[in-house]
Amino acid sequence: MKINKLLSKIFILSALFLASCSDDDSPQLPKGDYENGILISGEGSGAGTGSVSFVSNDLTTTENLIYKKVNNDELGTFLQSISFDNDRAFIVVDNANSVTVVDRYTFEEQAIITTGLNTPRYIETVGDKGYVTNWGSTSDETDDFIAIVDLNTYAVDGTIAVENGPERIIENNGKLYVSHKGAFGTNNIISVINLSDNSVEKITVGDKPDEIFVNAKGELVVLCGGNESWTGNETIASIVNINMSTNEEISSLTFADGEHPSLMVLDSGTLYYEIGGKVYAIDEDATALSSTSIVESQGYLYGLAVKDNRIYLLDASFTDLSELNVYDLSTKNKIDTKAVALGASKIYFN
């Protein structure tokens, strides 16, 4: 129990630290209520645990390490992603082989799933089931799988074998779409899993497919980063649109040689993507990429989100707290900067 005492001391210290840092006119810190705000997940590193930060929608309060504060426990490294259902958040930590289930508004822990996972990356919930992409053993390219979690018992009660390096996973119309970025290597496929019988089909796309979205026209939009030069087999990057009934490619926008976009979001009909720290925006129907960036990161751009006329950039640090920079989408002016989670990588609106 001594460690708990110690941890609580740390919490008190950090609470004091935060209290003293916040503006005088700011409201009271939310007491375990993380509604109406932005959640930022940080991967963590050798410098500290993976964690979740909360920033209120009005940007007046920031609270770091909210899971640790509420539950007196650390999430470990590397916190890869979070997914939500109505009232729960599912936090995926790859090196810890865990999916931690919390109340999405109080962050109180409800369960920690560790059995049946192996380097988990992303989770998608469909009714009472959660589907978790897993890399399996990092030295085996043939044991990658989707773990099926029963969201009532939190037990993994089935798996679906897939090809190497499954990454993002989304559900649409009774099917799961999984991008295979390729784990430590590279891959170039989207798996389509039919939930009625868990059968798997493949769609070949560009190398290193990562972000996937369904656009307003019901097409699957995939960002393929392309192989970087260090892989020894450099390939070009592209944004690919796929017809979800035929699984055929409809169109593809290709990037210039040597450009490897790593982030993309879709908001209200506009695609935002990143190349070398600069963010570009195009209409989702655009037939060409943009040549002028809308905002540029001052650091190591590692996370991107757009909502309600604001664009949020995460300048990640793995040796310290990261920066969340918020810009007005119309004026492109920076509105605010917040110190958030160590190794910050993803932004969620709660």
Add this chain to the structure above:
Amino acid sequence: MREILIVSVFCIVCFKGMAQNDSLLNRLEEVVIQADKKLKKYSVGYKVTSLSDSVIVRNTESFTSLLRFNSPLYLREYGSGGTSSASFRGTSSSNTAVIWNGININSINNGQTGFNSLTVSLFDAIDIRSGGGSLEYGSGAVGGTIHLNDYLQFTDTKQIKNQFIASLGSFETYRGIYKFKFSNSKLAINAGVSYNQSENDYKFLNTDFKNTNGAYENFGFNVSAAYLLTNFSKLKFYSANYLGERFFSGELPNPLTANDKYQDFNHRNLLIYTHEKSRLSHEAKLAFLTQEYRYFEDRTSSTFNFGKSKRYLVNYDASYRFPKLKASITSHSEYESAFGKTDQISERNRRQFSQSIIYNQNINSAVSFDAKLRKDFNSDYDVPFTYALGVKVKPVRNLFFRANGSKNFRVPTYNDLFWPGQGNLDLIPETALQGELGIGYKNNQFLIDIGIFYINAKDRIVWTPGGDPDRPGIWVPINLSKVNNKGLEMTLSFNKTFHAHTVKLNINYSYTVATDKATDNQLIFVPKHLLNGNLGYAYKRFSFFYQQLINGKVYTTESNSNDFVIPHYFVANTGLDYSLLSLKKKQLTIGLKVNNIFNKYYEVQPRRPMPNRNFNFNINYKF
């Protein structure tokens, strides 16, 4: 005030003396043959602490724990038995050079020595020199150097000595050491084998977990020999070999995920010819060293990542003495050709040549100094000209002042330069200018040495994302930060015998402020306060020791956030030995050691608990 009291009480009650070790060295000086003459000869003005073989065999758990409890170094360890590194005075772990019989053995792949990937129980002495030593020992000797030495000795009559140590400890830990020494007036041979094995599955205190993937096993075999060719010339040979396999333990909250394995294979061989006649002496050295690691991400898989290196060294020293001046001048020339490769980097050859000149003089008996210059030529990059000066003044008996200043460097490693897609061929060596002033008092029973140091390092090689604007988002090593380290290092030792009672005490304390010039914050993983003490007490056949470590809080983030710290820790070990047999030619001792006697939870790296209380029973037979 209360703290000072506690510290002074602790000092009074606190074992193994530097004074004692020092005098031992002095006594052996004339007869012991050492491979590395530089350390003894050219450490004027530096603090050198020696760990004798009795201290070494008492801390056989690992090199890491030996240094943690007996030296001014700060040790980082990824769980007990895991990857481990050591640093002096707030410098980085690649700024600590490990010197085997005079040869720098830091890896060319990552510039460091893994302190859990070599066994030291076979060495006759370990010397720790604080302060810059690039001039004598090359790259990485910035914060200080750790010397692993074999002592050979000719004797007038034929002598054969054997020593056998076996121990049995908690977590299924078994160790065995056998050392053999043969000597006569022309030939001296030392040989030793060591074997260590442990499940190392200690409980993580306050959790339901154990250190399930922490087992290790290693085998060491050393042999050295000296042969007197003529009255003026000797041939010496040294060989050290190590084979080890370790599993890397996991971290909280789910240590069960740990599944990786690491193997080391090291072979080091050195041949030395010396010729000393009247004022002129020559020494020629040939060395061949190989090092290999294999990292298995999945212990059940046969696929692994590896790094391999081969190094060939040729060295020639000539020294001329001026007896009237009590001075000497020495030239060291060294050529090295190193071949390194990893699974990611195809084989690269680095060739380097260095030339140094050392002038040493005693001006009457009160003042002595060394002045040293060195120039390196390297096939991969420019190495700056380096220099060093050391002075020792003894104005009155027992009191001494010492000072040293030097410029030192650390060259980029193979990984820094050549890692595919990430290496940076534009890197230049890190350099550090440093100075130290010390004062001390020494008599037969008591020694105190207090030094203040200042290190100004620049062009530190740091891996950072987006370090190269042409490679956005990629982690690249660049010459980035400037840091200032300053602080105080104190060593105190005391030993006294009255009637049948012997008390020995040794304390190391260091206070280190190491700041990044850009932020003025304390560097990560540098404790401000670090203290260890050893108290020994012997009465007739019994001897008892108590060792205590106080390791201050460290920050793990550059902004020194209090959300990310490793709290300070206090850890104590104790032991009791009983001598069953104490004859001139045969000695048999049995002992019990209790590590972490107060069963404290502590972490050295975040989320990696260290062992709870554990026991070790040992038997030491010399014949």
